[in-house]
Amino acid sequence: MTRMRPIVYSIASYAIKKSLTAIAVTAALLIISITCFSFIASTLPSKYTYYGKVPDRIIIYRPVDWRSQPACQNPYEWEVYSGPNTLALLAIVSGKDDVNVEIYNLTFNQLIVKATLKRLEPLYLLLKNGTFFKVVADSPVTVQLINYNETPVPGALGPTIHGFYYSTEGLYVGKEFVFIAVQGSLTGNDYAVLAVERSEVTIERDDGFTVTFKLNANEYKFLPLTPFRVYRIRSTGNIMVMSGTIPGIGTYETTSFAIPSVEGGFQGTFFIVRAFRAIEWGWDTTRDYGFRVLALENTRISVYDLETGNKIGDYLVPGGAGIQLRPNAHAVVLVSERPVSFWFLHNGSIEIENAGMHGGRYCGYPRSTMFFTLRPNEDTIVQFPSNASLEVYFYAKEDTEVLVDDTIVIRLKADTPYLFTVPGIHKVRASKEVLVQVNSWPRHPPYQGLMFTGAVIPPLETASVKPEVEIEVPGTKAAFSPILIAGISAAAVVAAILLMLRRRKK
Numbered sequence: 001m002t003r004m005r006p007i008v009y010s011i012a013s014y015a016i017k018k019s020l021t022a023i024a025v026t027a028a029l030l031i032i033s034i035t036c037f038s039f040i041a042s043t044l045p046s047k048y049t050y051y052g053k054v055p056d057r058i059i060i061y062r063p064v065d066w067r068s069q070p071a072c073q074n075p076y077e078w079e080v081y082s083g084p085n086t087l088a089l090l091a092i093v094s095g096k097d098d099v100n101v102e103i104y105n106l107t108f109n110q111l112i113v114k115a116t117l118k119r120l121e122p123l124y125l126l127l128k129n130g131t132f133f134k135v136v137a138d139s140p141v142t143v144q145l146i147n148y149n150e151t152p153v154p155g156a157l158g159p160t161i162h163g164f165y166y167s168t169e170g171l172y173v174g175k176e177f178v179f180i181a182v183q184g185s186l187t188g189n190d191y192a193v194l195a196v197e198r199s200e201v202t203i204e205r206d207d208g209f210t211v212t213f214k215l216n217a218n219e220y221k222f223l224p225l226t227p228f229r230v231y232r233i234r235s236t237g238n239i240m241v242m243s244g245t246i247p248g249i250g251t252y253e254t255t256s257f258a259i260p261s262v263e264g265g266f267q268g269t270f271f272i273v274r275a276f277r278a279i280e281w282g283w284d285t286t287r288d289y290g291f292r293v294l295a296l297e298n299t300r301i302s303v304y305d306l307e308t309g310n311k312i313g314d315y316l317v318p319g320g321a322g323i324q325l326r327p328n329a330h331a332v333v334l335v336s337e338r339p340v341s342f343w344f345l346h347n348g349s350i351e352i353e354n355a356g357m358h359g360g361r362y363c364g365y366p367r368s369t370m371f372f373t374l375r376p377n378e379d380t381i382v383q384f385p386s387n388a389s390l391e392v393y394f395y396a397k398e399d400t401e402v403l404v405d406d407t408i409v410i411r412l413k414a415d416t417p418y419l420f421t422v423p424g425i426h427k428v429r430a431s432k433e434v435l436v437q438v439n440s441w442p443r444h445p446p447y448q449g450l451m452f453t454g455a456v457i458p459p460l461e462t463a464s465v466k467p468e469v470e471i472e473v474p475g476t477k478a479a480f481s482p483i484l485i486a487g488i489s490a491a492a493v494v495a496a497i498l499l500m501l502r503r504r505k506k
Contacts, residue, residue: 348388
């Protein structure tokens with residue numbers, strides 16, 4: 001495989017029948033067509049759009065006594081621990097040849113970069129703090145916002161992104177993924193391949209290095225990838241790809257990220273994700289962080305350990321609220337009776353994070369910029385950190401109405417970010433596809449900044465697309481396809497209509 005040189009920029013109908021029978025049959029067939037094949041049509045938009053904002057203040061302050069024992073007792077004296085950074089890196093790569101990409105500064109509605117990408121050819125762009133940007137491509141590309149303030153070279157260490165990558169079709173479940181690896185070491189197993197179906201997986205690096213392995217459904221493999229090298233992951237079955245380890249006791253900074261559903265979007269009934277297996281320390285029970293499961297109505301969930309296939313537990317999630325989970329496992333599957341939202345979230349607590357040095361105050365640090373999408377005309381439950389400084393931005397490519405908690409109406413203008421700052425749990429509903437960015441950082445001291453690691457920004461157009469995938473509950477061999485089930489349901493509608501017509505005819 002030929003290694004590609006990166007492109008680098010540096011800039012701050014049908015007629016209606018009269019017969020009742022014909023109408024009913026036609027309508028029923030339309031239901032089947034729409035249900036079973038809508039995902040094919042919806043995966044073919046002419047453009048793919050990505051939005052984001054570079055955080056304003058990229059800097060970390062820590063108490064001057066953070067190294068002491070006991071640590072973090074002095075709430076009045078602070079020192080710069082990392083930063084300040086005045087630039088962040090936008091990294092874009094394509095899995096296809098001849099993909100046209102445009103990058104805009106939204107504040108000034110200005111085109112700043114226009115390029116045609118070859119397959120596996122990275123494009124790097126340095127953006128100033130506070131920059132609102134939009135990326136438009138004529139095919140899905142992987143867009144990563146990284147806290148890195150210079151043009152990278154292969155092998156350079158960077159911050160590890162926490163979150164999921166999407167496939168070359170713009171879906172979080174798929175059979176081909178292309179992205180730029182970013183991790184803070186050369187040997188850490190920061191990347192994970194999570195198998196939804198039985199798969200043979202091939203990982204190719206941009207210099208031709210290749211590794212192949214096999215996974216059964218609901219198995220996983222952790223991997224070390226070389227930073228700032230382009231990788232192509234291909235699979236015979238559907239998989240998911242994520243990066244970033246889950247922190248336990250003794251971790252100063254904890255990130256947040258949304259977990260996509262295997263069925264598509266960020267609300268569903270089946271999820272697979274890396275977790276934390278306690279070896280010596282375990283989860284820090286004094287911090288307000290961990291997995292959050294949110295539900296619009298009462299629902300029961302089950303969580304499975306993917307190493308053993310055993311069920312960890314059954315839980316009740318109250319409607320309009322959520323529960324916190326800290327499963328003791330390397331990777332887990334969550335199965336729910338009704339749709340839920342599933343996140344890893346740090347709520348902004350600043351109490352006793354440094355338990356490894358006997359605890360203290362003012363050490364906790366949520367570091368996060370996370371992205372997720374909203375499907376049109378679907379109620380979604382979300383939670384924004386309530387013990388932290390907060391910025392939530394809504395983005396849409398056309399005028400859209402967002403309803404929050406059935407009372408707050410946000411009229412979102414095309415290409416115009418809308419800032420929302422109310423913390424806590426909310427029900428949101430958008431009239432069209434919406435991309436949401438959540439920035440959170442500590443409230444103390446008042447001049448504190450946001451030292452994020454990075455994020456993978458999803459394309460707006462694939463928010464409603466459902467992948468064609470077979471799901472297998474751990475510990476069983478019963479596989480099912482959500483699309484097949486939808487088709488069966490549609491066929492049942494046809495049968496019901498025909499039966500009704502026969503009875504009416506008699």
